[in-house]
Amino acid sequence: MVNKELILKCKDIQHSFGSNKVLNSLNLELVKGEIKAIIGASGCGKTTLLKNINLLIPPQKGELQLSKQVYFNNGEIIYEPYELCRSIGLVFQDFNLFPNLTCLNNITLALIKNLGFTKENATETSLRIAEKLHIQDVLKKYPGDLSGGQAQRLSIARAIVLKPKILLLDEITSALDPNTTQNVIDAIKDVKLLLPELSIIIVTHHIQFAERFADNIAFMFDGRIIEELPAREFSTNCKNSKTQEFVKVVAGIH
């Protein structure tokens, strides 16, 4: 990576549900163009972290910075979420598409309503993105008629059409057949071709999958990131005993 410009910084993020501390002084940095995979066992707070980052559920404590500008500080939202969401896109585990809108309108709605595009411009922009993600043929259908892989590409298109700086992908492989993980990797490659400067955070519990496309892998345990390594060295070079244990268990399963 030539360009080391810091794009996202999470400082001391804390979030609990009742007495259950989900995120516990979590720190994370992301540079421009980086693809970072966050792995960890189910229920370790990965999804909460993503929702915290784009303020869908604001964290209870801590500081968040986007390109060195503080947008959240200890309970105070400095950017309104709807402004922020243009910069930070989120793709959900179950895609959360709009069932009553056509696939095309799923993509254009935010362009028209958030960014003030005309209908013609929004359609044109959406078509270009849909072509790059190879879903141009399904745009007249409704989300309920799509296959899992198409729905996923649609939800990615819906997020990246706003030209975000960061794309957050939640458990992107779990709603799909294990054999289609190659399709997910292809989709991410298509996105990177389209927006080379986009930084991506992918949450997953699938190490082999993460190793194949991520630049760096961070391991999350007990509400914080306890170890981060370049993807190629992750399985072999991890130092923390908890990480080693996780790697060993996962290796046993796959």
Add this chain to the structure above:
Amino acid sequence: MLNYNWDFSFLLSYRDAFLNGIVVTLYVSLMSFIIGTIVGILFGMLIKYIKRNYILLLINDAIRAIPMLVMIFFVYYFPFKALLGINPPNALYSSIIAISISQAAYTADIVRSAINSVSSKTIQGAKALGLKEVVVLRYIILPDIIRQTLPAQIAFLIGIFRLSSLASVIGANEIVFVARTAISQNYRSLEAWIVVAIIYIILILPLTFLSRRLENSKWLKRRW
């Protein structure tokens, strides 16, 4: 020997009155349905989105408990001049007001429960794109509510067509009122009521067909 002397001919002289009655019935029914549905959707959202909604819920349940005939009498005999200082509505508009109130209460109730069933995931998806509340309401929640409540609304509309006949008791000149006039002047009732029944069947059957088609429609079942 069973023998009934059928005679429909006297009804011919009431042809224009019946045609006018059909127009009045359609006017009362459709106006009540449209006004009641719009007010009901807003009222249902109000019940859903305000915190202390017990009183609104109680009012809504109370209105639904009142028989339509009582509601029509209540509006017609309500002392508008003495209590509100406005001229009282005539029989036609009293019926429209009464039926609208009732339709609004029923609509509010189904809208309230439809909002509960709009998928929270869909709404989260919208919020993650940074869509504002108004946009989410207008483009995501409202279309879903309309889709979900449409079959029930068609049933309500059929009900309103039939209940609008009650407007005849306060003298609104809809179909039943015309029939009663014709009967009282000619002392023949069976023929007149048969004609009234046929008119209602012709008015309502298309709606029944429509609701049956909707039952099987893919459009209504569109869910992710």
